[in-house]
Amino acid sequence: MSDDHPTSARLRWARLRFSIIGQLLAAPPEHGELRTQIEALALKPYRHPTTGETCRFSVSTIERWFYAAKGAADPVAVLARKVPSHAGTHLAMPAKVAAGLEAQYRQHPGWSFQLHHDNMLALAREDPTLGRIPSYTTLCRYMKTCGWLRHRRRPTVDGRPPHEPRETRSFEVSHVHALWHLDFHDGSRKVLTVAGEWKTPRLLGILDDHSRLCCHLQWYLDVTAETLVHGLAQAIQKRGLPRALLTDNGSAMVALEVVEGLERLGILAHTTLPYSPEQNAKQEVFWGQVEGRLIAMLEGHADLTLALLNEATQAWVEQEYQRRRHDEIGTSPLERALTATSVVRPSPSSEVLRRAFRLETSRAVRRTDGTFTVGGIRFELPWQYRTLARIKVRIARWDLSSVDLVDPRTGTHLGAVLPLDKSKNADGRRRVVRTTALAEPPAAPGGIAPHLRLLMADYAATGLPPAYLPKHDLSAPLHEVADSSDDEQPDDESATDDTNINQHPEDDL
Secondary structure (H helix, E strand, C coil): CCCCCCCCCHHHHHHHHHHHHHHHHCCCCCCCCCCHHHHHHHHHCCCCCCCCEEECCCHHHHHHHHHHHHCCCCCHHHHCCCCCCCCCCCCCHHHHHHHHHHHHHCCCCCCCCHHHHHHHHHHHHHHHHHCCCEEHHHHHHHHHHHHHCCCCCCCCEECCCCCCCCCCCCCCCCECCCEEEEEEEECCCCCCCCCCCCCCCCEEEEEECCCEEEEEEEEEEEHHHHHEEEEEEEHHHHHCCCCCEEECCCCCCCHHHHHHHHHHHEEEEEEECCCCHHHHHHHHHHHHHHHHHHHHCCCCCCCCCHHHHHHHHHHHHHHCCCCCCCCCCHHHCHHHHHHHEHHHHEECHHHHHHHHHEEEEEEEECCCCEEEEEEEEEECCCHCCCCCEEEEEEEEEEEEEEEECCCCCHHHHHHHHCCCCHHHCCCCCCCCCCCCCCCCCCCCCCCCCHHHHHHHHHHHHHHCCCCCCCCCCCCCHHHHHHHHHCCCCCHHHHHHHHHHHHHHHHHHH
């Protein structure tokens, strides 16, 4: 405790001493009566300023106080306990012991003061040159003066902490609903479920930073993104849309449905640094009240159920916590929430909230039946959207009873898409698939296409024979057929002679 503090031991002693001799200074005794009055003061009992026990002071002690204060401009300051000359120095810590203690602290910053002192005693037994180790109190005072405080053990990545340590400071935003705190708490009592099992309930709490108003409080049996959205949506419908939300880095808090939902609602999402729960300290203080008052009042109820726990929680938070004076803010959370400046926005409808907390993804559409798959479930697109090759949908992985079809450019909600109903499609009714209507019926193809005719003509213009040996195709190439079309055909006799010659070549010999 600082010596300048109004309730420090130094000033308490000064006030006690001044109260004892103050009457002698206010009404100085006659010559020869000072000794008698001091002896009378020495016989009276007084309350010790530190321990509170009854004590008395000797005549010489009171006489010394009287002469020290007599004629002083500030008698209270004169009567205060003197600051030791060695205060603030390290003369009580030998240099070799201080060096060993510093080296030990740098190697083990997570040790407690007691553990440092015990190890220094062990080192002194191994190395007598260290000399006598100071007391535990002296060692604590020395380490605190040097700033060698205990550091909480933090995980490391490649031998380094995941983030640089930063100073801890209390904070409070200036407006109501400018920042909400959200966190889960494991209950100290188990509840009995309808299945006959005892389970540990999890409490979802959402607090306003400025007013400490509890926006919503509810017990659940799990910690999931679905549970978080269920509670957060109720808080928004009760109090309105906040400007920012502070959570830790739990899997439910960083789920894509939650992150994208906060973006669509215009809520700035903040997360605490890893392994830094002190950033959400207001929630930790609130959990202490839940356990110390609410849970304590349920000790006499043996078969506690989740329904009863939630019913009691709502009554406690609305009738006591919200209306009870909060020492930190000097008023009740409800009073401050109603009187302070608020930046809250109106709550959207339940359907808008439901569509907001969804994950946006793309899916390929099957051309045959206009369906797509999400989470192993096939969904059937409305007929007017079956020409799309890929679509944008928003889904909640815990609820696949429907997905939302959205415009990929603007994000506008186009409609809800339901899972494929094969039983309904078994009625045999089908729409006629109509293609683009033509003004006139299509004409029959007119021979070889122009491009192929051009290629064949260019090839024939080269003068090269066809680059293949005919086998089953006995007809002449087209250009030869075209050249011989105007020639006269041979008569039957010449054809017969040629045939006979070809069939009996041995007659020519």
